[in-house]
Amino acid sequence: MLEIRDLHASVADKPILKGLNLTVNPGEVHAIMGPNGSGKSTLANVLSGRDNYEITGGEALFEGKSLADLEPEERAQAGLFLAFQYPVEIPGVSNMEFLKAALESVRGAQGKEEWDSVTLLRKAREACKQVSLDASFLKRGVNEGFSGGEKKRNEIMQMMLMEPKLALLDETDSGLDIDALQVVAKGVNSLRSPERGIVLVTHYQRLLDYIVPDFVHVLYNGQIIKSGGKELALELEQKGYGWLTGEEESA
Amino acid sequence: MSLALDLKTQTLASARRLAGDSADLGALEAISFPERKTERWKYTSLQALADGHLNAVASGELSQPLPALSEFVVTITNGILSSSTLPDGVSLKQESPTVNGLETPFAVYNSAVAQPVVLEVAANTRIEQPIHVQIQSASDVPAHCNPRVVVQLNNGAEATVIEHIHAEGQSLTNAVTALITADNATLTHYRLQGEHASTLYIGTLVIDQQGVSTVNSYQLMTGNRLRRNDVHALVSKSGAELNMKGIFVVRDKSHVDNQICVEHSVPNCESDQNFKGLAGESGKAVFNGRIHIHPGASGTNAELSNKNLLLNAGAEINTKPELEIYNDDVKCAHGTTVGQLDPIQQFYLQSRGIPAAEAKRMLSLGFVNELLMSLPHEKVAEWAQPWLEAELTHASPAGDAA
Ligand SMILES: Nc1ncnc2c1ncn2[C@@H]1O[C@H](COP(=O)(O)OP(=O)(O)O)[C@@H](O)[C@H]1O
Ligand SMILES: [Mg+2]
Numbered sequence: 001m002l003e004i005r006d007l008h009a010s011v012a013d014k015p016i017l018k019g020l021n022l023t024v025n026p027g028e029v030h031a032i033m034g035p036n037g038s039g040k041s042t043l044a045n046v047l048s049g050r051d052n053y054e055i056t057g058g059e060a061l062f063e064g065k066s067l068a069d070l071e072p073e074e075r076a077q078a079g080l081f082l083a084f085q086y087p088v089e090i091p092g093v094s095n096m097e098f099l100k101a102a103l104e105s106v107r108g109a110q111g112k113e114e115w116d117s118v119t120l121l122r123k124a125r126e127a128c129k130q131v132s133l134d135a136s137f138l139k140r141g142v143n144e145g146f147s148g149g150e151k152k153r154n155e156i157m158q159m160m161l162m163e164p165k166l167a168l169l170d171e172t173d174s175g176l177d178i179d180a181l182q183v184v185a186k187g188v189n190s191l192r193s194p195e196r197g198i199v200l201v202t203h204y205q206r207l208l209d210y211i212v213p214d215f216v217h218v219l220y221n222g223q224i225i226k227s228g229g230k231e232l233a234l235e236l237e238q239k240g241y242g243w244l245t246g247e248e249e250s251a
Numbered sequence: 252m253s254l255a256l257d258l259k260t261q262t263l264a265s266a267r268r269l270a271g272d273s274a275d276l277g278a279l280e281a282i283s284f285p286e287r288k289t290e291r292w293k294y295t296s297l298q299a300l301a302d303g304h305l306n307a308v309a310s311g312e313l314s315q316p317l318p319a320l321s322e323f324v325v326t327i328t329n330g331i332l333s334s335s336t337l338p339d340g341v342s343l344k345q346e347s348p349t350v351n352g353l354e355t356p357f358a359v360y361n362s363a364v365a366q367p368v369v370l371e372v373a374a375n376t377r378i379e380q381p382i383h384v385q386i387q388s389a390s391d392v393p394a395h396c397n398p399r400v401v402v403q404l405n406n407g408a409e410a411t412v413i414e415h416i417h418a419e420g421q422s423l424t425n426a427v428t429a430l431i432t433a434d435n436a437t438l439t440h441y442r443l444q445g446e447h448a449s450t451l452y453i454g455t456l457v458i459d460q461q462g463v464s465t466v467n468s469y470q471l472m473t474g475n476r477l478r479r480n481d482v483h484a485l486v487s488k489s490g491a492e493l494n495m496k497g498i499f500v501v502r503d504k505s506h507v508d509n510q511i512c513v514e515h516s517v518p519n520c521e522s523d524q525n526f527k528g529l530a531g532e533s534g535k536a537v538f539n540g541r542i543h544i545h546p547g548a549s550g551t552n553a554e555l556s557n558k559n560l561l562l563n564a565g566a567e568i569n570t571k572p573e574l575e576i577y578n579d580d581v582k583c584a585h586g587t588t589v590g591q592l593d594p595i596q597q598f599y600l601q602s603r604g605i606p607a608a609e610a611k612r613m614l615s616l617g618f619v620n621e622l623l624m625s626l627p628h629e630k631v632a633e634w635a636q637p638w639l640e641a642e643l644t645h646a647s648p649a650g651d652a653a
Contacts, residue, residue, distance in 0.1 A: 048602050051594055076604035088599040092617025101613065102603035109604070141617075142599075158603065 001026050001063055001197050002047075002166055008057030009046045016042040018222035019058065024166065027194040031208055031233060032201045034219035035241050040201045041085050043219070044170045048082040049075050062166065076102075077109035079165030083155040083172050085201075090142035095154070098142045099124055099161060106162055127160045130190065132183050148175040156187040166197040173207035185210030205237040220245050254301055255284040261305040262360040269308070269364040269397075279363050282356045292479075294537040294569055295508040299451060299477050302393040304423040309396045311389030313419055320413050320630045321383040325368065329388050329422075330396035332368050340376035341410070344369040347401055350429040351459050352483040358455040361427045365399035370412070374405040374433075381411035381439075381628060388422040388450075395423035402429070404436035406462065411439040413631060418450035423477075426454035434462035434488070441631050444472035445638055448505055455481040460520075463490040469626060470497035470526075471635055473642055474505025474534055482511040486520045497526040498619050500642045501534030501566070512541040515581075519550040524557075527619045528570070529643070531562035541573040542583060549580040557587040560618050562611065615643045 002024040009017040016039045024030055034040055045053045047060060049072035060067045067075060090098070100120060107114060115123065125135045131153040143151050152172050159167055169188065173181055188198065188211050200211060208216075208230065216232040217224045218241065226232065226244055241247075262284075266276050285292035309329045325335040325343070335343055347367035353359065372378060388396045402412050418424050424446070432438055446452060452475060458466055472478065486493055499507045513522045528536045540555045559568040572585040592614050600610035616623075616639065623639065626632040 050598050050602075071607065072598060072601035073604050073606050073610075076602055082602055084599070084602075088595050090596050090599065090614070090617060092620035093600075093613050097613070098600070098603070098605075101600075101605045101609060105606065105609075106604035162603070 002199075003061040004058070006058035007046070007055065007060055009042060009053060009055050011042055012052050015056070016222050017046065020219070020223055022217065022224060024197040024199060026197055028215065029192065029198045029200065029211065029213045030215045030217065031213040032199060032217050032219050033203065033233065033236060035245070036203070038219045039222045040219055041170055044082055044085075044168045044201055047075075047168060048072055048080060073105065076162075077106050079110065081159050081162055081164030081167045083152075083159055083167065083169040085170040085174070087143045087151040087155055089144050089146075091144045093142050094139055095142050096121070096124065096138045099138075099158065102158070103161060123161060127157045130160060131157045131187050133157055149177070149180045152176060152184060153180065156184050160187060160191065165195065166199070167191065168199045168201065170201045171203060172200070173202055173204065181207065182210060205233045208233045218244055253286065254297060255286045258284040258297065258300060258305060259356070261303075262356070265305055266360060266363045274363065276363055278359050279356070282359050284356045291510060294535070295477065295479050295506070297477075300423070302421070304393040304395045304421070304451065307392065307394040309388045309390035309394040309422045311391060311420060311422070313387050313389050313417065317385050317387060317415060317417055318634070319383060320415070320634060321381045323380055324383045324385060325370065326385045326387065327368055327398045327400070330398045331366055337370070337382065338378055338380060340373045340378055341382065342371050342373070344371065347399065348403070348431070350401065350427065350457055352457040352485050353427065353455055354483065355453070355455055355481055357425050357453045358427050358481070361397045361399055361425055365397040365427065367399040367401055369401040369403060371403045372405060372408040372410045375407035376409070378410040381413050381630070383413045383415060386414065386416045386424065386426065387418065388424050389419040390422040391420050393421045393423070395425050397425050399427045400429070401431065402438070402440075404432045404438050404464070406433045407435040408433070409437040411628065413441045413443065415443045416446060416452065418446040418452070420447070421449060423451040424454065426452070427457070428454065429457040429459060430466060430468075431459045432462055432464035432466060434464065436462060436464040438464070438466045439627065440466065440468040441628070442468070442470040442472070443631070443634065444478075446473075446475050448475050448503065450475050451477040453477070453479045455483060458482070458484040458493060460484070460486050460488060460491040460493065463488050465492045466494070468493075468495045469631075470495065471638070472497070472499050472507060474499070474501030474507040474536065476506065478505075478507045480507065480509045482509070484513040484522065486513065486515050486522055487517055489517045489519045491520045493520075493522040495524045495526075496622055496625065498528075498622055498639070499526070499536055500529045500639070501536045502531045502642065504533050506535050508537040510539045512543060513553065514543045514545065515548040515551045515553060516545040518548055520548070521552045522554070524555045525622070526557045527622055528557065528559040528568055529562065529615055529618065530559070530566035530568050533565045535567045536569070538568070538570040538587070539573060540571070540585070540587070541575070542585070544576045544578050544581050544583065546577040549578055551578065551581040551583070553581070553583045555585040559589045560615060561589060561591050562615065612640075612643050616640065
């Protein structure tokens with residue numbers, strides 16, 4: 001469903017991705033690991049269409065369509081979801097109002113039945129419960145004044161409601177204590193299905209104890225320099241990245 | 252002849268027609284109309300008045316009546332009282348007390364010719380329901396009207412007044428509104444202004460707190476061909492409290508010039524101004540918030556905030572706090588900002604499938620939402636919400652860049 005071929009991308013005219021290849025098929029869970037600054041968030045941002053993240057070479061196809069041709073909202077409508085590394089605070093726009101607008105647009109585009117406000121509220125409350133977020137968060141401004149962990153859980157809550165075909169999770173584990181990590185992992189695992197692809201971007205192996213990936217890739221200096229099965233994550237945990245990158249590990 | 256001289260000649264001639272040859276027009280004869288370089292008018296061109304609005308009085312009818320936001324409604328049409336239904340405890344007179352704080356030549360002209368509507372709330376009386384004062388005007392040709400509303404709260408009176416101004420066609424509303432409060436009075440005032448874009452408005456709102464009183468004023472307005480909004484607040488008895496909140500939205504080629512002046516002349520009063528502005532397309536807005544703390548007004552606590560959002564590059568907002576403080580022992584916090592929609596917030600919404608235009612609308616509404624949510628009267632909030640939503644959705648050309 002996701003086919004990335006020799007992808008080159010720049011952020012504010014600075015080349016970051018330098019020939020990246022990755023294929024994700026339905027039902028697969030991929031983990032992308034790599035040291036800070038290697039381009040993991042850049043990849044996630046390029047795929048979801050953020051301004052100033054420009055594809056300069058190669059291609060990224062989602063279900064055969066070039067992502068470069070789609071606006072960010074069209075990518076979401078097509079079934080792509082990015083859980084942000086740094087979820088954005090939007091005071092004055094309530095979480096519920098936000099979910100309503102998002103779901104109306106995405107479900108409408110996908111030809112799914114429309115949820116009336118009662119159904120929406122019920123579904124949203126259920127999703128909150130699954131990520132241990134109090135339903136009162138639905139009334140608050142989007143991420144406004146949420147703690148780091150609450151923001152991450154809010155991302156997962158949105159993801160559960162949006163039912164994406166392909167979910168990209170950017171460092172969803174960072175800043176979470178072990179309980180919150182388990183809650184998030186449970187949410188992600190509940191979405192695992194033969195039709196859905198999941199890409200976990202993470203810095204640490206810790207998350208992968210709870211969400212066991214089918215494939216692990218190491219991203220370094222804008223390229224995938226090694227791929228393997230879940231055992232690669234364990235190896236990275238023991239040895240760090242230095243043996244692959246030839247650099248001293250700083251993290 | 253310059254436009255300023257023209258306007259003076261026109262208003263004098265009009266005043267003689269309306270008030271009679273025997274009327275005392277000394278004040279009008281003595282005052283000058285603004286020139287292009289007049290500091291207080293530098294952001295408002297009066298060129299539109301060259302169309303001759305001041306030569307004729309508006310006599311048209313609205314295409315449809317305004318909705319009643321209360322059981323109690325006073326209607327002023329083209330400057331003349333046309334109907335009124337008032338609760339017990341509120342009396343209506345047509346003789347105006349002297350109104351302090353009127354300074355612009357337009358207000359002076361209004362003083363010379365207006366047929367005032369004076370609403371007086373009896374002492375120690377609490378009026379539950381708001382009084383909806385509809386100030387309406389219409390004209391197919393350039394013409395004007397001179398509504399004048401005075402709301403007077405006697406000792407211990409409590410009331411809510413919704414001042415709702417509407418105009419259509421080529422009408423210029425040249426208005427004076429005065430809110431006068433005695434000791435222990437509490438007044439909630441709304442000003443709703445969503446006139447048609449082709450109309451003009453020049454008005455002065457005087458808030459004269461003669462007594463230890465509380466005034467809460469909410470001012471919601473869109474721009475039109477010319478909107479000049481002078482607010483002159485006289486906080487003149489120790490212990491008085493004034494809260495003003497407002498939202499102004501200018502889209503397309505519309506214009507709003509807010510000139511707000513709060514004068515603290517006695518010790519220990521509080522005033523708070525919190526205005527939010529939005530400008531899109533080639534809209535232009537001005538906010539000049541003046542706080543004048545006189546010698547002797549120690550213990551004053553005056554605050555001013557004006558945050559603005561530019562929806563695109565062609566729009567313009569000029570905002571300036573102007574502080575004149577002749578006293579050390581005061582608190583005076585002020586802040587004005589002009590910003591743009593945050594591209595990261597917009598991307599976040601779009602990344603959830605929300606189309607760009609809708610994302611902008613949500614963010615713009617979010618920007619003023621806090622203020623909108625704080626409106627204490629449900630009927631007003633019910634009017635304001637769709638009004639603002641419509642303002643924020645309307646006329647935004649497809650794909651306009653942030
Ligand atoms: N908005 C930006 N402007 C300039 N440089 C950026 C921007 N975002 C990321 N970068 C740079 O791109 C490189 C990769 O960053 P990123 O993708 O965030 O790495 P990771 O997520 O793997 O830690 C870094 O050198 C970073 O400084
Ligand atoms: Mg990152």
